[in-house]
Every structure is written in C-alpha cells, then in structure tokens.
Amino acid sequence: MLTDNNSEKKVFLSVRNAHVTYRGSEREILHGVSFDVIQGEILCIVGESGSGKSSVLRTVMGLDEDCILTEGSLIISTDDSASQDLSLMKYSERKKLCGRIIGHIAQDPEQAFMPVRSIEKQWIETLRDNDLYRRDEFKSTATEVLKKAGFSDPEKILSSRPYELSGGMRQRVAACLEFLLSPKLLLADEPTSALDEASGEKIAAELLRLKKEQGCTEIVVTHNLELAGKIGDRILILKDGDIVESGDAKDILSNPKQDYTKLLMSAGSIEIMPKEKKPSQKTVCMKADNIAMTYLTGKNKTEVLSDISLTLRVGEKLGIAGENGCGKSTLLRIICGLLKPGNGTIDMCGNKVQMIFQSPFSSFHPRRPVWKSLDEILKNVAGVRRKNERKERILKILDELDLDESLMYRRPSELSGGQCERFAIARALLAEPGILLCDEATAQLDTMTQKSIVELLNRINAEKKISMIFVSHNKALVQSFCDRVIYMRDGRVV
Amino acid sequence: MTVNKRSKQNKAVNKSRKKILMTRLYVLIVLAVILLIIAGIGAFVTPNDPYKINAIMMKKAPSSEFIFGTDSYGRCVCSRVLAGAGMTIYGALFLVISTATVGTVLGTICGYYGGVVDTVIMRITDLMLAFPQMVLAIAVAGLAGGGLWNAILALGISGWTLYCRLVRSRVMSIKHESYILAARLSGCSDLKIIVSYILPMIVGSVVVNAVTQIGTSIIWIAGLSFLGIGVRAPQAEWGSMINEARGAMQLAPWAVIAPCAAIFITVTVFNCMGDTVRDIAD
Numbered sequence: 175m176l177t178d179n180n181s182e183k184k185v186f187l188s189v190r191n192a193h194v195t196y197r198g199s200e201r202e203i204l205h206g207v208s209f210d211v212i213q214g215e216i217l218c219i220v221g222e223s224g225s226g227k228s229s230v231l232r233t234v235m236g237l238d239e240d241c242i243l244t245e246g247s248l249i250i251s252t253d254d255s256a257s258q259d260l261s262l263m264k265y266s267e268r269k270k271l272c273g274r275i276i277g278h279i280a281q282d283p284e285q286a287f288m289p290v291r292s293i294e295k296q297w298i299e300t301l302r303d304n305d306l307y308r309r310d311e312f313k314s315t316a317t318e319v320l321k322k323a324g325f326s327d328p329e330k331i332l333s334s335r336p337y338e339l340s341g342g343m344r345q346r347v348a349a350c351l352e353f354l355l356s357p358k359l360l361l362a363d364e365p366t367s368a369l370d371e372a373s374g375e376k377i378a379a380e381l382l383r384l385k386k387e388q389g390c391t392e393i394v395v396t397h398n399l400e401l402a403g404k405i406g407d408r409i410l411i412l413k414d415g416d417i418v419e420s421g422d423a424k425d426i427l428s429n430p431k432q433d434y435t436k437l438l439m440s441a442g443s444i445e446i447m448p449k450e451k452k453p454s455q456k457t458v459c460m461k462a463d464n465i466a467m468t469y470l471t472g473k474n475k476t477e478v479l480s481d482i483s484l485t486l487r488v489g490e491k492l493g494i495a496g497e498n499g500c501g502k503s504t505l506l507r508i509i510c511g512l513l514k515p516g517n518g519t520i521d522m523c524g525n526k527v528q529m530i531f532q533s534p535f536s537s538f539h540p541r542r543p544v545w546k547s548l549d550e551i552l553k554n555v556a557g558v559r560r561k562n563e564r565k566e567r568i569l570k571i572l573d574e575l576d577l578d579e580s581l582m583y584r585r586p587s588e589l590s591g592g593q594c595e596r597f598a599i600a601r602a603l604l605a606e607p608g609i610l611l612c613d614e615a616t617a618q619l620d621t622m623t624q625k626s627i628v629e630l631l632n633r634i635n636a637e638k639k640i641s642m643i644f645v646s647h648n649k650a651l652v653q654s655f656c657d658r659v660i661y662m663r664d665g666r667v668v
Numbered sequence: 669m670t671v672n673k674r675s676k677q678n679k680a681v682n683k684s685r686k687k688i689l690m691t692r693l694y695v696l697i698v699l700a701v702i703l704l705i706i707a708g709i710g711a712f713v714t715p716n717d718p719y720k721i722n723a724i725m726m727k728k729a730p731s732s733e734f735i736f737g738t739d740s741y742g743r744c745v746c747s748r749v750l751a752g753a754g755m756t757i758y759g760a761l762f763l764v765i766s767t768a769t770v771g772t773v774l775g776t777i778c779g780y781y782g783g784v785v786d787t788v789i790m791r792i793t794d795l796m797l798a799f800p801q802m803v804l805a806i807a808v809a810g811l812a813g814g815g816l817w818n819a820i821l822a823l824g825i826s827g828w829t830l831y832c833r834l835v836r837s838r839v840m841s842i843k844h845e846s847y848i849l850a851a852r853l854s855g856c857s858d859l860k861i862i863v864s865y866i867l868p869m870i871v872g873s874v875v876v877n878a879v880t881q882i883g884t885s886i887i888w889i890a891g892l893s894f895l896g897i898g899v900r901a902p903q904a905e906w907g908s909m910i911n912e913a914r915g916a917m918q919l920a921p922w923a924v925i926a927p928c929a930a931i932f933i934t935v936t937v938f939n940c941m942g943d944t945v946r947d948i949a950d
Contacts, residue, residue, distance in 0.1 A: 265685075289841040337844045512849050529853055536846040539865055547854065554855025601854070 185251065186213040186391040187234065187359060192246035194226070194233050194415075203229045204415045206246070211359075216385055216392040218406035218423065220399060220438065222620040224590035226415040227395040228281060231361040234393070235278055236260055236268040250275075252358055273304040277357030279349050281364045281395075281618065282533055286348040287336040294332040297351055304355060319350045322383075324376040330476075338469060338476075341532050341614065342369045342498025342647065349377050353384060360384065360392045366401055367618050370497045370647030378405050397620030399439055403427045411435050438622065459525050459641050460486040460509070460609055465518035467504055467665075478504050479665045482518070486609065486641050493656030494645045501665040502645045503532070506611045509643070525608030525641075526555070528601075532614040534594035538586040544597045545582035548604055555605040571600045575630065592623035599630065603638075610634070612644045616651070628655055689948050696941040703934055706750065707757040714747035718904050727920035737922035739913055741902075745926045752904035752927070755816055757934060760885035763820045763827065768878045770824075771831025772870075776862055778832065779839025786836075793833060796826040802888065809897040816889070816905070819898035823888050830881075831874060838870040872949055880942030883935035890931055906931050 187210070194204040203226045211217050219227045232241040234248060248260040252275060260268060272278070280286045287296055297316060301307035313332075320328035323346045336344055349365050362381065366374035382405050384390040396402055402409050406423040411434065419432045430436050467479040479501045486492050494502050507513040509520060510527045531537040538544050545568060552564045572579060575596045586594050595615065602610055612631065616624040632655070634640055646652045652659050661668050711718075715735065722742030730737040736745035778786040796804070801823070808822035842848060843866065851861050892898030893907030901908055906927040913923035 289844055290837060337841075507849070510853060512852060529850075531846040531850060533846055537850045539847045539851075541868065547850070550851070550856060551854040598850075601850070605854070 184213045185210045187211040187251075187393075188247075188249040189230075189234070190247045190249070192230075192233060192248070193244045194229050195242055195244055197240040197242060202244075202415065204233070207412075207415070207417055208246075209410055209417065209420065211391055211393060212407075213391055214385060214389045215407040216381065216394060216405050217408050217410060218402035219393065219395045219410045219412055220397065220402050221412035222397065222438070223592045223623040224414075225412040225620075227412055228363050229415075230412070231278065231363050231393065231395055234260065234359075234361060235272070235276060236263070236265070237272065239265070250359070273300070273355055273357065274306075275358050277352040277355050277360045279345075279352050279360070279362040279365045281367070282536065286344060289337045290335055292333055292335055293339075293347055297332070297354070300351060301354065306355065315354065316350075319353050319380075320347075322376065322380055323347075323350050323353075324373045340499045340503055341617075342373060345369060346373060346377060346498070349380065353380055356384065356388050356390065358391065360390050362392060362394045364396055364618065365394065366396070366398065371649070373498050373647075374401070381405050397622075397624075399427065399621070411438065457488045458485055459488045459523050460527075461521045461523070462509065463519050463521075465505065465508060465515045465520070467501070467508065467513070468516050477665055479508070479515070482662075482665075482667055484660060484667070486643060488608075488641055489635065489639045490658065491635055491642045491644060491656045493652035493659035494643060494662060495647065495649050495652045495659055496662035498647060500662045502662055503613050505662075506613050506643065506645060509609075510611055522609070526605055527609040527611060528603075528605050528607040529611040529613060530595070530598050530602055530615045533618060534591060534598045535586045535589075537598055538594070540586060543583045543585055544589070544594075548582070548597070548601050551601050551605050567604065568600075571603055575600050590623075591619045592626065595619060595623070595627055596630070599627075599634070603634065603640075607640060610640050610642045612642060614646055615644070617646065617648075624651075631655070686948075689944060693941070693944045693948065696937060696944060699937045700941055703753070703757060703937060707753040710750035710753040714744070714750050716744035716747045718743060718747035718751040719902055720744075727916060727923075730922055736926040737920060739909075739920060739923040740916045745909075745923050748904040748909055749906070749926050749930050752906050752909060753930065753934075755899060755903070755905045756886055756889060756907070756931075759816050759820060759889050760882055763823055763885045763889070764878050764881050766820075767824050767827035768831050768874055768881075771828035772835045772867075772874055774828065775832040775835025776839050776866065779836040780843055780858065780862060780866070782840075789832070790836075793829040796829050799826070801826050802891065805888065805892060806895065806897060809892055814897050814900045816899050819889055819892045822892070823885065827881075827885075831877065834873060834877060835870055838873060839866055842866050842869055876942060876946045876949055879945055880939065882942070883939040886931060886935050886938070 189210070190208050192204050192207045193202060195202050207226075207230065209217070219230060221227050229241060232238045233243050243261050246261065249257050250260055251257040287293070294316070298307055298312065301312070316332060317328035320331055325331050325346070331339070331343070331347065339347065345365065345367075346369065349362070352360055352362075360381075365381070366377050369377060378401060381392060381394065385392060394402070394405065403423055408421060409423045409426045410417055411419040411426070411432065413434050418434045419426060419430065426435065427439070430439060462485075463483050465479055465482040466477070469476045469478055482505060484492070494505070496502050504513065506529060508515045510529045538547055548568050549564055552558045552567060558564045558567065568582065569579060572582060577593065577596050577600065581589060581593055582597070589597070615631075616627050619627060628651070631642065631644075635642055644652060644656055720743060722738070725734070725738045725742040726740060728734055728738040728742075734744050734746065736749065739745055739748070774789055778789050804826055805819075805822040808825055809818050812818040812821060848861060848865060851865055856864075889898055890905070890907030890910070893900070893905050894911045896908075896911060899905035899908050901912055909927040910924055913920065913927075917924050
C-alpha cells in the first residue's frame, strides 16, 4: 500500500517520471512528470492549451494507443488489490479497469456518445457492461442524477439522441453517466468548459458530492482557475509538459509563487471595461424576423426557437448569451443557412456569412491536413481558380493570424486548441464574409488562449469591418467583447 | 535518454500484438492471391480434360494420372476442381462487390438525404429481410432458371441490404459532425461531401464486412449449385460437383472430398482475412 511520506494519507495514484509522446511525433509532450494523488482528494491540473494536461489523463487511462508512455510508472493502489503498475498492464487488462475503477469525462462532448442511439440505451449498455444495471432502479436513479445536473425534464433527455442535444447538454449527460458509475478514480477533462455558469456549478457540486459521499478520487483538468479553487484540494500547474508549481489549492490561489502561475491567474479574469461609444451604424447587414424552429422526434414536438427577431448592423458585434440548450447554436445555424427555419424569414442583405464552430478540432476533417479545408473554401466560395493564387492567399492569412506555415500540413489532432481555432478563423476569413458567426468559439480553450482569440476577433472586426454574432454561455465575456447583447432562454429572447 | 525497461516491455507487448496481426494479414493476403491466381488460370492448367468422359476410368482412386481420382463419369476430379475454382471464387467476388456497391450507394442516399427516399428504401430492405436469404434465393433462382448469373442475381436481390443498413447508420452519424457542416459552409456540393468527406470514413467498415462476406457467398453459390438451381452439370463448379458425387460417395468418396476441401480452404482463408482486418481496425 502506498502512503504519502509526509502524512498518513493513502496515495491512490502515484505517477513517477512520466515521459509521454504521441505516435508518429518526435516531440515529447510530458517531460518526466511526477505527482501523487491522495485517496479521496480532488487534484486539479491547470495549464494553457498544449501544456499536456489532457495527455496526463490519456496516459492514466491507457486506452489511447497513440499516446505512448516511453518512460516512467503509474502505480495505482485500490482497497481491493495490491499496488499495480498500470504501465506494465496489457491493453485488455487496462480496458477492464475502465468503468468501475477508472472513469473518464471526455473534453469533447461530441465524441462521447454514439449519435443515433438514445441516451437511455447507451447508459443501460454501459451500466450492464459494468454490472451495475438494475432494471427496477435504473429509471429513478437516472432521473435523479440528471435532475441534480440541472435538467428540468430528465425523461426527455433519456429518450433523446445525442445529436438532438446541445454541446453543453451532451457534456452534462457525459458527466452524469460517470456519476452513475461512481468509479474509484474519476478523470475529468474540462468538465465544465462548454457549460453556462449555472450548469457548471451543478456539475462542480456533483464532483464534490462524489468525493464526499463516495470517497471518489478525482483528477480534474481545467483551464478555469475559479473551478480549480472551488473544488480542488490540490492544484498542479502544468506548462509545456513540466510541472511549474503544485500544492494546496487555497495556498496557490492566494499566494502563487511562480510567475507563470501569476500570469495564468491574471488571464483568468475578464474585466468589463467601459467601452468607447461607437457612432451608431444605421446600415443593417442582417435581419431576422419571427424565426421559429420545432424538432420532431417521433410523435413529440420540441419547440427549440420561438418568435426570434434580431437585427445586425455593419461592423457591429452582437452577443447572444443564454444557458445550455436555449437554442443559441440552432439560431446561428439557421442564420448561416445550415438549417431551414420552421417559420420566419432571414434577409442577409447580400452578405456572405461564415461560422466558427464550437469545437475547433471537430470542425476539420480528422484525416486531412487543415490546408485542404482552406484551399477548398477559396476555390468554392471565394472563386479563386489558380492554385498558386490560392496558396499565396492562404500564406497571407496565416501570417496575419500568427500561424506558422508548417502547421497547415498537420491534421487537426496534431494541433493545439488555439492553433486549431486560428485555422478555423482563417478558413472563415478566406471566404471574405460580411458576417461572422462565433458559436462558443472560445469555450473549449484555456483562459490565455481565449484572451488571444478574443483580441484577434476584435482586431478582425476593427480592421475588416466584419459584423459578428458572438454566442457564449459566459455572460462576462459576451458583455466585455460585444457592442450589444441579447439574452435567450428556452428558445426566446428575454 | 535511457528507456525504462518496464515501459519498453509494455511497449513491446503492444507492438508485438499489432505485428502478429499484420503478419497474419500478409500471409492470408498471399494465400488469397494464390487462390485468385488458381481461379484465374485453373481452367487452362488442368492435368486432364475436365469434361472428358471416360467409361473405363469411372470411380478410380487417386493415382499418378488422376491426382484426386475420377468421378462417376470417369472425369478427372482434380481438373474439375481447378476448372470450377474460377466460377466459384470469381462468382462470389462479383456478388460481394456488386452488393457492397449497390448497398453503399443506396445507404449513402438514405442516410444523407433521408425523407421519402429513405423511407421507401428502408421499407424495401425490410421486405427483403423478412425472408430468409437462402429461401428467397432458392425461389428466385428456381424461377429464373439455373446458371451462375441467375444464382448471383438471386443472392444479390437481398444481399445489398446488409451494406445499405450499415452505411445508412454510419452516414447518419457522420452527417451531423461539425466538419461536415463546415464543408457545406465552404461551398462543397453534396457529391463532394459524400465522396471526399463521408465515404473515406465509412469505407473501412464496408471493406471489413465485404471481406467477411466472401466466404459466405462462396458457400451460398456452392449451395445453390448443390441444390441444382445454380451452376448445373456438366459445368465444373464445386457445389454441383458435390451434388453429382454424393450418390456414389461410398464408392468414390474422393469425388466429394476434393471439392469440399476446396470450399473449406477457400472459405477459411477469406473468413480469417475478414476477421484479421476487423481485429486490426478495432
């Protein structure tokens, strides 16, 4: 049994000298990282995009065969068995640990579920695989855990398919499944990044409840220092694959010793600055009247949007804020023409519209290098026929967005979140849009990258006079970035 | 950097598992290619005339002249096995490729566009799947008359439904992905999205299923021929050879064993290949 040298607390997981790299890459992601996780504690790993936070979780999980532990050990010590080194176990043995012993809340909620099967069926399947399914208790337990996560209609969520839920709702549902499984070690990768404040607090409360009531040990990866302070017992600050600082959560937040930690803390706060009053533009570039949208699921009708009218003026930044599932993304998809509204009209006034999606990684083809997407949009939308001219324009926009040319030959999984987001912005800008729609464009990024992306969007708006609709659940961010904000709830403007 | 011995051992275990699978796949591919070559040139390299009736040499045991012996008509069993390989194997390959292609096209249309087209095609698949495939094939082949092409038609009538359903469900899950929406906003046509974005993501599943189906198709074609509604005598085909020889099995068991062994070996090679491709994909 492992014990912490300095106290009698039992060490649940001991990571020693972990060197991690990815298949096909010579670059080392983690450089000899060592840390202990005490049984029953919540360890928060904080760092910016590309620091290796998610790689720590992938290494502990051991199911991603592209994530290779080249050196080091991962000793786990559960009550039921003697200490085991996870790095020595076979893939099949590590797979058996997943579910009851090690649970995982993935960063990208789009990848967590099979899109065409109902949530209920997928939950039952997972519980059955872990020998936790009890037919007579399932419905009551499932609805209870969904209610605690903030869902007002758990029955509807259970009968829904993942593609019928918003990104934030999927993230909550993924977290709820882990709460049902109650693993001994829970690995949560940005569990609240796509959630609004209220939903994020509910998930944070559930993470704390799991720890207090069931003694669950948790490793929570987040870029949100506020969350880390709220739920974490200890914090680990990671930068470029090295631990910069670690210690008690309250100590680090109240008295950070390292400069990098101080920098992270300053980037985390978004100040609402009094904005310069812009001369009001009278020219309208987009008008939406009485937009309504209803989804049909079997015999059930769900009214997603009801009587939405809004106007966007040239050069304006319009913010749309609201809770998860209020219809923000659906409204954006209707505006850009990806969905047809059930009712209402949209007049784009001759402007081209482009969108930046919620998950930058998922908005590029997983197997193609990103330059192909940029090339395609230049050919199809901007009408540039000559290959050389397309390449010149791509290199020019990459230079404007501080992206190195070599990055465009990589696949999205080989880029960091911030780099991928910049490529998504580059792709949108190459189409020379008059209107840019940002659907939670910064939700899945760390605070420092968020700040740089927001500054970039500000620059684009100022220099190119591109009107923007910025959707986010983060009210503070929307208020600080946008000229005007509308709030949505349950498919309506409030 | 010195590599920790334990990590190296673990890495080696994972690497060897993949190496074993790849080695197995290469061996099976080589065997499959050999079978395909035999099927292609078999009819031209027979030791004897596969159709020559020889009343003196009826039901002769294997010898140096007749390697697998002779059947009830004195025909060389080895020559007939070689001559029949082409019909059986290439017939099965044609069946699999055609059903996979038709199923993939229809499944993609259903999954991508949905609506009335999806409803109609799915009801047709339900109709096809309401009947056991072999029973339906027997009925159709019986009505259409014998012959290899009628047997392929009979088996193909419901064979495409497997691929159609598989592809439809995969396309339905992929079309909601953000990169597909981004492709639509990038001005890509539906055809471009289907061909460049969606099909590459599903072709792996289709290939795995198709390879696994080759063995099954060989058995089906041989089965129809055995029942007398596929390839008919005197045409050399493994199933019809078994049908012809079973009456004299006690006197000339080699006439049954040889085509049975040929079917067994061929089906095993293709089934193992399908399983290995699936294991690698997993």
